[in-house]
Amino acid sequence: MLLEPALTVSGVLFALGVLGVLLRRNAIVIFMCVELMLNAANLAFVAFAQQLGVAGQIFVFFVMAVAAAEAAVGLAIILAVYRHRRTVDLQNINLLKG
Amino acid sequence: MALPPLTLLWVVPALPLAGFVVNGALALVAPGAKRAVSLVGVGVLVLAFAAAALAVLELAQLHAAAPLVVQYWDWLPVGELQVAVALQLDQLSAVMILVVTGVGALIHLFSVGYMHDDPGYARYFAYLNLFVFFMLMLVLGASFPVMFVGWEGVGLCSYLLIGFWFTEKINADAGKKAFIVNRIGDFGFLVAMMLIFWHTGSLDFATVFPKAATAFATGGPVVTAITLFLFLGCTGKSAQIPLYIWLPDAMQGPTPVSALIHAATMVTAGVYLVARCGALFALAPVGSATVAGVGALTALFAATIALKQWDIKRVLAYSTVSQLGYMFLGVGTGAYAAGIFHLTTHAFFKALLFLGSGSVIHAMHRAYHATHAHDDAQDMRNMGGLARHMPWTATLMWIATLAIAGIPPLAGFFSKDEILGAAFARGAAQPAWFVFWGMGLAAALLTAFYMTRLMLYTFHGPNRTGDREREQLHEAPPLMTAPLVVLGVLTLLGGALNIPLLFGGGARLEHWLAPVTDVAVAPAAEASPATERALVVSAVLVAVLGLVAALRLLKPETLVPARLAPPERGLGRLLWNKWYVDELYDAIVVRPVMWLSRKVLWKVVDVRVVDGLLVNGTAAASRAVGWVGSRLQTGEVGVYVVLFVVGVIAVVGAVVR
Numbered sequence: 001m002l003l004e005p006a007l008t009v010s011g012v013l014f015a016l017g018v019l020g021v022l023l024r025r026n027a028i029v030i031f032m033c034v035e036l037m038l039n040a041a042n043l044a045f046v047a048f049a050q051q052l053g054v055a056g057q058i059f060v061f062f063v064m065a066v067a068a069a070e071a072a073v074g075l076a077i078i079l080a081v082y083r084h085r086r087t088v089d090l091q092n093i094n095l096l097k098g
Numbered sequence: 099m100a101l102p103p104l105t106l107l108w109v110v111p112a113l114p115l116a117g118f119v120v121n122g123a124l125a126l127v128a129p130g131a132k133r134a135v136s137l138v139g140v141g142v143l144v145l146a147f148a149a150a151a152l153a154v155l156e157l158a159q160l161h162a163a164a165p166l167v168v169q170y171w172d173w174l175p176v177g178e179l180q181v182a183v184a185l186q187l188d189q190l191s192a193v194m195i196l197v198v199t200g201v202g203a204l205i206h207l208f209s210v211g212y213m214h215d216d217p218g219y220a221r222y223f224a225y226l227n228l229f230v231f232f233m234l235m236l237v238l239g240a241s242f243p244v245m246f247v248g249w250e251g252v253g254l255c256s257y258l259l260i261g262f263w264f265t266e267k268i269n270a271d272a273g274k275k276a277f278i279v280n281r282i283g284d285f286g287f288l289v290a291m292m293l294i295f296w297h298t299g300s301l302d303f304a305t306v307f308p309k310a311a312t313a314f315a316t317g318g319p320v321v322t323a324i325t326l327f328l329f330l331g332c333t334g335k336s337a338q339i340p341l342y343i344w345l346p347d348a349m350q351g352p353t354p355v356s357a358l359i360h361a362a363t364m365v366t367a368g369v370y371l372v373a374r375c376g377a378l379f380a381l382a383p384v385g386s387a388t389v390a391g392v393g394a395l396t397a398l399f400a401a402t403i404a405l406k407q408w409d410i411k412r413v414l415a416y417s418t419v420s421q422l423g424y425m426f427l428g429v430g431t432g433a434y435a436a437g438i439f440h441l442t443t444h445a446f447f448k449a450l451l452f453l454g455s456g457s458v459i460h461a462m463h464r465a466y467h468a469t470h471a472h473d474d475a476q477d478m479r480n481m482g483g484l485a486r487h488m489p490w491t492a493t494l495m496w497i498a499t500l501a502i503a504g505i506p507p508l509a510g511f512f513s514k515d516e517i518l519g520a521a522f523a524r525g526a527a528q529p530a531w532f533v534f535w536g537m538g539l540a541a542a543l544l545t546a547f548y549m550t551r552l553m554l555y556t557f558h559g560p561n562r563t564g565d566r567e568r569e570q571l572h573e574a575p576p577l578m579t580a581p582l583v584v585l586g587v588l589t590l591l592g593g594a595l596n597i598p599l600l601f602g603g604g605a606r607l608e609h610w611l612a613p614v615t616d617v618a619v620a621p622a623a624e625a626s627p628a629t630e631r632a633l634v635v636s637a638v639l640v641a642v643l644g645l646v647a648a649l650r651l652l653k654p655e656t657l658v659p660a661r662l663a664p665p666e667r668g669l670g671r672l673l674w675n676k677w678y679v680d681e682l683y684d685a686i687v688v689r690p691v692m693w694l695s696r697k698v699l700w701k702v703v704d705v706r707v708v709d710g711l712l713v714n715g716t717a718a719a720s721r722a723v724g725w726v727g728s729r730l731q732t733g734e735v736g737v738y739v740v741l742f743v744v745g746v747i748a749v750v751g752a753v754v755r
Binding site: 018021022025030090091093094095096097 | 728732733735743
């Protein structure tokens, strides 16, 4: 019941997130694309939970909690980088390398 | 309390070990506590001698035909190899422990006087006690490994005591030389031990020797190899050709050490080993012939060198090498009792000679010290006429000289005569032994000559010490002469231990040793009484000839002190330089090894291979791999994401399929 459409939407969302991360340069946008991927995964969890039990739904809560924490830390890092460099373009942030 | 017989045998070696611990602690904590050190150092030896005597008495009462083995604990239980810490006492060990503790106690006592003013007094006695402990382990060990512990231990103590005054390079070098030369011999001992284990599956004397006759074919290659490797060990420890070169240098140590370690006990370990392994040597005619031949050659060769040495201790050192050669001639011939008899009498008279020379050096040293002269206190050219100043030492050393020369009825006469007689008797079956006998006889002539020369130059003729020094020459204190007197009595009467049947004696030592030596040898051919008598007469004649020749030919009046002496010429120079054997070894062994070490092992193997290839190569390789990996770390987040996504797809793809 609604599994196939839900998984299709989830796959499309995930692919959009990956493409966004791969192609965009702005740290904020990349960050939002990562959130997009997480939500795609959440959608897949909820869809599967219909047939395989509540474990998937419970997992979604964990993912949301981790995503919230990650959002806090990630935004703080981006903010710190911005204060330091006056930009959040990742092309200019490449000092840490071998 | 009914203990099995001789359970308390451990007390004998444990006493000197305790002495070492106490004296070692004192050397670290209170080096000035000389009274305590002497009390402990000499006391443990006297007690050990008493314990040894009690043990031997018990052994004599038991009339044991087999050795009494006392096991204490398992030492190396490794698969088939089962080695226990076990001591054994049989008639051979009994003779050895009595000699070691008895002569050892006398020499310890002498050391109290000789070393009294030395700052390393406590350290000296600690080493000396430790030496006696290891020596007792060597002769009491019931298996090859236990014996080997003692064997290595006495080598260590020898090294420590040769280099006792290590602040002078020449002493430290002499110690190192002794240690390194002995390593070559120890390698032979180890190889022999492994061969024995490989072929008999055991290393205990009690298992190996009864098995030997069945495990090895008579004259077979294995038993011959074992005996030859064992003898290589003996040539190192007992200073035989080709490894004798360390012993004369070992005279750099204190003189009582020379007497104890490098004359009376440690250097006879090789003779003991051959006698102990008689069962093996009896199966290897080539091995026995090698032992006898090398012994005879060494006896003659070392005696020639002794003819021209000026250092009083070096003469005695070469004399020791020569007398050890006699012992090997004896045990190689199969006359184990004769070899051990000579070992015992030699311990008496050679210890006496060394201690006597010690008392001479002590007097000379004090005389030079009093006048602040810097002449050599050991050079005989600086002595002369000392009999007037040191009558006791001179008399006692004359007794020892006559004994070593083989003048009847002193100790050395009987033992040397037995060895030569046995060699001659063996000659009937194997003519090579006639040659060995001839060499032994020639060595006896030289022995009488060089010993008389030593006495003549040291104690007779005009004094060459110097006018001011002469007034300072005094006899040693009673503490030092007392051991000399005891040894002198033993030298006079020691022959009574084993007066042969020919002189109406009972050959008591031979009977005593019979349980050990009978299993070892097929009975040797006995010479007829007429031949024996002729042999004895010839030996005595040769000794007297040597004595008289020395008295006639040598003129102590013409000698000049060492610093004025002209260089030697001709044959004398060759002998004075010891046949240039040290130089020869230096050229064919030491220099090539140094060259190899420096130019190949250091410059190529160490610098290029180990440092260059292995150490720096590893570093360079990991740095290169790291550099390749670091190319991925671009700092561009986009690249990381691409790699990450590709990686996830690859992993997921792999899992799903």
